[in-house]
Amino acid sequence: MSEASERSVEQTVRHELSGGVGWITLDRPEALNAIDAGQRDRLIALLRQASADPDTRAVVLTATGRGFCTGADLRSRPGSGPGAGPPRPPGPGDVARTIRDGAQALVAAVLDCEKPVIAAVNGIAAGIGAHLALACDLVVAAESARFIEIFARRGLVPDGGGAYLLTRLVGVHKAKELIFLADDVPAAEALALGLVNRVVPDDDLESAAREWAERLAVGPTRAFALAKNLVNRALEVDRATAFREEADAVELNMATDDGREGVRAFAERRAPEFSGH
Numbered sequence: 315m316s317e318a319s320e321r322s323v324e325q326t327v328r329h330e331l332s333g334g335v336g337w338i339t340l341d342r343p344e345a346l347n348a349i350d351a352g353q354r355d356r357l358i359a360l361l362r363q364a365s366a367d368p369d370t371r372a373v374v375l376t377a378t379g380r381g382f383c384t385g386a387d388l389r390s391r392p393g394s395g396p397g398a399g400p401p402r403p404p405g406p407g408d409v410a411r412t413i414r415d416g417a418q419a420l421v422a423a424v425l426d427c428e429k430p431v432i433a434a435v436n437g438i439a440a441g442i443g444a445h446l447a448l449a450c451d452l453v454v455a456a457e458s459a460r461f462i463e464i465f466a467r468r469g470l471v472p473d474g475g476g477a478y479l480l481t482r483l484v485g486v487h488k489a490k491e492l493i494f495l496a497d498d499v500p501a502a503e504a505l506a507l508g509l510v511n512r513v514v515p516d517d518d519l520e521s522a523a524r525e526w527a528e529r530l531a532v533g534p535t536r537a538f539a540l541a542k543n544l545v546n547r548a549l550e551v552d553r554a555t556a557f558r559e560e561a562d563a564v565e566l567n568m569a570t571d572d573g574r575e576g577v578r579a580f581a582e583r584r585a586p587e588f589s590g591h
């Protein structure tokens with residue numbers, strides 16, 4: 315039975331809302347924060363709740379120990395409780411459904427979250443754990459962090475949006491290099507590649523993530539959500555569609571309190587106070 319099942323999923327995937335920032339912390343350092351299906355599903359639920367919660371203005375995703383997340387818990391077996399029989403071999407379509415409903419749903423929950431999501435990568439991010447970090451809007455990495463597109467070491471095809479994310483972030487050739495060779499990518503190299511926004515000393519990771527998160531938490535939340543969606547779609551649509559969706563987003567935003575507050579505050583020579591609505 316995996317360690318995860320001896321502690322509640324609320325203990326190994328912690329959530330705290332503080333100052334408008336939702337902190338989601340993976341806390342199973344003994345397994346480098348590998349995630350089983352229960353932890354994956356809790357992450358999805360927390361991200362979806364954060365998206366809808368008006369009191370959550372920004373999200374930070376981080377972890378404890380020297381692992382951020384090393385992907386699926388390869389030691390957990392769904393339904394492996396006491397008395398469980400031998401694992402049933404997956405039937406036709408079972409694996410594809412697991413990937414759709416699991417790894418892909420997790421990455422989609424980050425991409426679709428209507429709040430800025432910051433990954434504070436404290437250590438090794440491998441497999442779906444790397445994609446969880448790379449799907450975030452901003453990635454702050456500790457100097458000791460490293461990213462591993464590890465699937466080939468396990469004979470697996472990258473899932474959880476790996477090819478989709480990597481190709482957009484680093485281009486076709488570098489994406490194939492990372493996937494085929496499955497080498498460790500240290501934080502400094504990840505920064506040079508454009509995989510992360512910032513690299514900070516390990517001891518400064520939390521404060522660096524907090525500083526960005528708290529700045530975003532008092533910003534125009536709705537405008538951030540609309541802009542996030544435009545950027546996420548920018549590589550998928552043609553110019554006419556992009557321009558139409560941009561114009562629609564600007565119009566939607568102008569109907570919000572914050573959309574009017576910024577210009578009004580400038581005219582009144584005062585700092586804006588964005589409510590997030």
Ligand SMILES: CCCCCCCCCCCCC[C@H](O)CC(=O)SCCNC(=O)CCNC(=O)[C@H](O)C(C)(C)COP(=O)(O)OP(=O)(O)OC[C@H]1O[C@@H](n2cnc3c(N)ncnc32)[C@H](O)[C@@H]1OP(=O)(O)O
Pocket residue numbers: 344345346348349350351354384385386387388389390416417420438440441442443464465468470473474
């Ligand atoms: C999305 C969740 C799905 C949940 C369903 C579960 C079904 C799983 C079926 C797989 C198909 C799903 C695939 C998934 O969507 C995508 C993936 O993530 S596949 C990639 C899986 N991850 C890995 O292959 C990484 C495995 N780990 C390593 O290779 C190494 O640990 C490392 C990352 C290179 C680091 O190496 P070291 O620094 O030497 O550290 P150790 O190896 O000694 O590790 C320390 C300790 O942690 C345990 N551990 C590390 N990673 C995992 C892991 N992924 N699963 C379980 N346990 C892990 C390791 O065993 C050590 O424990 P100890 O032996 O000390 O008890």
